[in-house]
Amino acid sequence: MFKRVRVAAASVGLLAATAMPAFSQGTLRIGMTAADIPQTTGQPDQGFEGFRFAGYTIYDALVNWDLSKADAIADIKPGLATEWAPVEGEPTKWIFKLRQGVKFHDGSDFDSDVVIWNLEKILNDKSPQFDPKQAAQARQRVPTLIAWKAVDKYTVELTTRVANALFPYDMSYIFYSSPKRWEELGKDWVKVALQPSGTGPFKVDRAVPRERLELARFDGYWDKSRVPKLDKVLLFPMPEAATRTAALLAGQVDWIEVPAPDAVPRLKQGGMVIVTNKYPHNWAYQPSMVEGSPWSDVRVRKAANLAIDRAGISKLLGGLMIESKGVVYPGHPWFGSPSFDIKYDPAAAKKLLAEAGYSATKKPKIKIAISTSGSGQMLPLPMNEYVQENLNAVGFDTEFEVMEWNALVTFSFQPVTGDASKKAGTNAINISRATVDPYSAFMRLYHSDFVPPKGANWGILKDPKLDELINKAHSSFDRAAQTKALAGVHSYIVDQAYWVYIAHDLNPRAMSPKVTGFVQAQSWFQDLTPVTMK
Amino acid sequence: MFLYALRRLIYLVPVAFGVSLLVFALVHLAPGDPISAIVPPDSPKEMVDKLKEYYGFDKPLPVQYLRWLGVTLTGDLGTSIGTGRPVATEVTTAFGNTIILAIAASLLAFSLAIVLGTAAAYAKSRLVDRLVTSISLVGVSVPHFWLAIVLVIIFAVELGVLPPMGIGPENSTGWRFDRAHLAHMVLPTIALSVIPLGVVTRTVRATIKETLSMEFVTALQAKGMSDRQILVHVLKNAAPTCLAVMGLQAGNLIGGSILIETVFAWPGTGFLLNSAIFRRDLPILQGTTLVLAFFFMMLNLTVDMIQTMLDPRIKRG
Numbered sequence: 001m002f003k004r005v006r007v008a009a010a011s012v013g014l015l016a017a018t019a020m021p022a023f024s025q026g027t028l029r030i031g032m033t034a035a036d037i038p039q040t041t042g043q044p045d046q047g048f049e050g051f052r053f054a055g056y057t058i059y060d061a062l063v064n065w066d067l068s069k070a071d072a073i074a075d076i077k078p079g080l081a082t083e084w085a086p087v088e089g090e091p092t093k094w095i096f097k098l099r100q101g102v103k104f105h106d107g108s109d110f111d112s113d114v115v116i117w118n119l120e121k122i123l124n125d126k127s128p129q130f131d132p133k134q135a136a137q138a139r140q141r142v143p144t145l146i147a148w149k150a151v152d153k154y155t156v157e158l159t160t161r162v163a164n165a166l167f168p169y170d171m172s173y174i175f176y177s178s179p180k181r182w183e184e185l186g187k188d189w190v191k192v193a194l195q196p197s198g199t200g201p202f203k204v205d206r207a208v209p210r211e212r213l214e215l216a217r218f219d220g221y222w223d224k225s226r227v228p229k230l231d232k233v234l235l236f237p238m239p240e241a242a243t244r245t246a247a248l249l250a251g252q253v254d255w256i257e258v259p260a261p262d263a264v265p266r267l268k269q270g271g272m273v274i275v276t277n278k279y280p281h282n283w284a285y286q287p288s289m290v291e292g293s294p295w296s297d298v299r300v301r302k303a304a305n306l307a308i309d310r311a312g313i314s315k316l317l318g319g320l321m322i323e324s325k326g327v328v329y330p331g332h333p334w335f336g337s338p339s340f341d342i343k344y345d346p347a348a349a350k351k352l353l354a355e356a357g358y359s360a361t362k363k364p365k366i367k368i369a370i371s372t373s374g375s376g377q378m379l380p381l382p383m384n385e386y387v388q389e390n391l392n393a394v395g396f397d398t399e400f401e402v403m404e405w406n407a408l409v410t411f412s413f414q415p416v417t418g419d420a421s422k423k424a425g426t427n428a429i430n431i432s433r434a435t436v437d438p439y440s441a442f443m444r445l446y447h448s449d450f451v452p453p454k455g456a457n458w459g460i461l462k463d464p465k466l467d468e469l470i471n472k473a474h475s476s477f478d479r480a481a482q483t484k485a486l487a488g489v490h491s492y493i494v495d496q497a498y499w500v501y502i503a504h505d506l507n508p509r510a511m512s513p514k515v516t517g518f519v520q521a522q523s524w525f526q527d528l529t530p531v532t533m534k
Numbered sequence: 535m536f537l538y539a540l541r542r543l544i545y546l547v548p549v550a551f552g553v554s555l556l557v558f559a560l561v562h563l564a565p566g567d568p569i570s571a572i573v574p575p576d577s578p579k580e581m582v583d584k585l586k587e588y589y590g591f592d593k594p595l596p597v598q599y600l601r602w603l604g605v606t607l608t609g610d611l612g613t614s615i616g617t618g619r620p621v622a623t624e625v626t627t628a629f630g631n632t633i634i635l636a637i638a639a640s641l642l643a644f645s646l647a648i649v650l651g652t653a654a655a656y657a658k659s660r661l662v663d664r665l666v667t668s669i670s671l672v673g674v675s676v677p678h679f680w681l682a683i684v685l686v687i688i689f690a691v692e693l694g695v696l697p698p699m700g701i702g703p704e705n706s707t708g709w710r711f712d713r714a715h716l717a718h719m720v721l722p723t724i725a726l727s728v729i730p731l732g733v734v735t736r737t738v739r740a741t742i743k744e745t746l747s748m749e750f751v752t753a754l755q756a757k758g759m760s761d762r763q764i765l766v767h768v769l770k771n772a773a774p775t776c777l778a779v780m781g782l783q784a785g786n787l788i789g790g791s792i793l794i795e796t797v798f799a800w801p802g803t804g805f806l807l808n809s810a811i812f813r814r815d816l817p818i819l820q821g822t823t824l825v826l827a828f829f830f831m832m833l834n835l836t837v838d839m840i841q842t843m844l845d846p847r848i849k850r851g
Contacts, residue, residue, distance in 0.1 A: 029704065035805070035808065035809035035812065035813075036616070036617060036809055039617070039618075045572060045616075047574070125584065132584075132585055132588045132589075133572070133618050135581070135584075135585075136569075136572050136573045136577070136581065136585055137572075137573070137574065139577065139578065139581045140573070140574055140577040140578055140581065141574075143578070189618060190618050190619055190620070193617075193618065193619075206707070208707050208708075209617065209619060209624070209627075209801075210628070210801040210805060210806065210809070211700070211701065211707070211801050212704065234704055236699075236700065236799065237799065238699065238799050239796060239799075239808070239809070240796050240797055240799070242683050242686075242797065243686075243698065243699050243796070243797055243798070243799055246683075246686045246687065246690055246691050246698040246699065247698050247699050247799075249690075249691040250686075250690040250691050250694060250697065250698045251694070252690075252697055252698055252699060252700070270691075403565065404565070404566065404812075405812070406565075406566035406570065406571050406812060406813070406814055407565040407566040409566070409570050409571070410565065410566045410567055410570040411565075413570060413579075413582070452579075453578060453579030453582070454578060454579070
């Protein structure tokens with residue numbers, strides 16, 4: 001059939017003859033899921049996709065992520081700071097020693113004044129360089145940071161509200177833009193967005209809103225082992241999955257983020273490589289723990305966890321998920337050794353519900369707020385419908401309150417006792433969570449001090465023992481003790497089945513076989529510096 | 535005529551005001567808010583409140599509307615919450631990209647529709663009539679975003695003869711008139727022209743058929759005029775109705791197609807609106823809709839003027 005079409009298309013083909021110019025071997029073209037290029041001024045928007053492509057590429061943090069390994073969870077490593085430690089006897093004060101000889105893309109120097117200037121940029125709304133857009137992206141990343149000062153040209157002292165052993169993780173999200181560039185461009189962040197200057201391995205060549213972001217190798221990058229091999233990286237916003245797939249198959253891009261599961265066989269057939277790896281992502285139901293909620297009974301929570309056929313959901317997603325057994329996946333350093341094994345066991349689920357006093361005439365009524373799409377939500381509608389069937393099969397009465405992604409995020413800004421949830425009659429919420437660091441994995445979601453609007457403990461879980469375990473982890477300054485404490489936190493959470501754990505995404509991306517050298521880290525962020533084009 | 539045009543222009547003011555009020559009310563009625571779209575999900579309330587204050591969302595709605603109206607009347611449509619860029623720049627750039635596509639799709643759809651509609655109306659053979667009717671039926675029935683995806687699969691993925699997305703090749707900025715950029719336009723233009731092709735073909739066919747049955751055509755034939763001369767008279771008589779429909783269709787095309795522009799990642803008003811809707815970027819939504827409404831009104835006025843010039847029997851005002 002295509003032979004005839006080919007003939008018919010011959011004339012159109014002539015027109016297109018010059019439409020696809022050849023690129024140099026060192027240019028990588030990426031189709032992003034974002035509808036616009038991420039904010040380039042320093043603190044990116046567009047979630048962690050923004051961090052991935054306009055954060056760790058153009059900028060550095062004091063504490064960077066080691067993204068060089070595929071077989072271990074990514075952890076922090078020295079970035080613009082060479083070392084850090086709390087002040088002896090004063091655990092709320094941290095000293096960060098800065099790397100010397102680091103240059104911005106505009107040639108200016110990086111030092112302690114730059115660090116202070118950048119912290120003022122996001123945390124002091126009275127400072128002239130304060131940028132509300134960057135502040136919006138950065139403030140919740142450093143919830144305990146309250147004071148900062150330069151000790152000398154290459155040393156800064158940062159003060160936290162409480163002793164926080166995990167503070168270095170927080171500092172991995174704060175990027176440092178050039179004060180010189182801001183001055184040169186009339187102190188206008190809108191102009192800086194088009195010609196930003198960071199210290200990262202890539203510099204911005206051109207930023208065309210809604211069309212593309214062009215990055216070029218920064219030869220003067222301070223970490224010589226991470227000077228990019230590529231000449232250029234071109235990033236295109238392509239929010240539609242079918243468009244990304246077509247663009248990759250047609251050779252207009254070399255790499256696409258998040259191919260649709262049903263497009264994977266076609267991509268493979270077209271010779272494309274599907275790259276996946278575990279990473280800290282959690283797709284679960286966060287239940288209401290307030291009095292009167294069916295979820296406040298541990299037997300109901302365990303029954304729900306045992307009712308779900310995760311292998312079936314994995315099949316639905318073409319294998320692009322890990323069957324969840326907790327907040328983090330098995331093999332993760334914080335997984336610990338929970339005694340409750342989350343698996344598919346409908347008979348045990350039915351038994352637990354019966355023990356909890358439920359029957360065919362008296363079913364636990366659950367209503368979950370879900371979205372139709374959204375960042376990290378995978379395929380929310382078919383996945384939720386699958387879970388609904390599983391839950392109802394063991395005796396739950398499951399309903400959904402379906403809303404658009406932005407509406408769900410706004411919905412989550414109030415806890416379950418807020419007007420929005422009361423009006424909708426919901427007693428659980430389905431928002432995928434990034435569990436990158438201990439604060440984002442446990443503290444903000446499970447600690448009783450972090451009920452919205454302060455954090456994301458939407459279901460108002462209050463467990464003094466769990467609070468104590470989390471606090472202990474946050475005050476363990478020794479790394480081994482810290483990891484052990486976090487494993488303890490995780491084991492306890494799983495044993496209490498505090499959430500209904502369902503899936504971990506596999507971070508799929510599809511790329512042309514021409515892309516070589518890429519190592520997919522177990523992280524939301526990825527390193528583009530070792531990539532080459534065949 | 536001049537007074538009529540002037541009066542219509544004056545009428546645009548209250549209509550534009552009404553549109554702006556309606557747009558403002560609609561975007562505020564939708565669930566979700568612009569600040570939650572730009573901050574990560576668990577941002578502290580203090581931060582969210584500060585941003586609301588910074589962008590003026592802490593004020594009562596009437597105050598917000600009046601502030602926006604005040605800024606808009608100066609020609610400055612404000613600043614995008616999502617990107618921090620001036621709305622006027624965003625809308626102008628996107629509108630320019632959409633206009634290019636809209637003109638191409640209009641030219642393709644209207645010229646084909648006139649030929650096909652006239653052929654069907656004149657056709658002695660029922661086969662031709664049925665064929666054209668089928669084409670127009672397909673045009674109005676087939677979802678254009680589906681057709682867009684099919685076109686991409688055939689011409690970009692399977693045949694590899696046309697680019698599947700974007701406004702131009704990677705090494706250029708914006709649109710320009712050259713072969714490479716024209717190639718990027720082919721598929722979106724075809725996909726976008728399908729609906730107006732169907733609608734206008736049906737209108738042209740029906741109107742010409744109706745005109746052909748009028749007595750003046752018999753009189754022209756009796757006078758011994760050639761078919762070609764009669765066709766000119768028929769087209770002139772059918773033009774006002776067809777123009778009115780074309781005007782509306784052109785307006786729809788200029789409004790941009792969210793689906794087509796999203797499928798082809800074409801950075802026009804549809805793509806801009808799509809992104810603004812999901813980000814609850816109220817200044818962009820308000821600014822774009824207002825500019826589009828204004829152009830729609832201007833287009834209707836222009837069509838009315840042309841209709842009057844073509845057929846002086848249509849008296850306006």
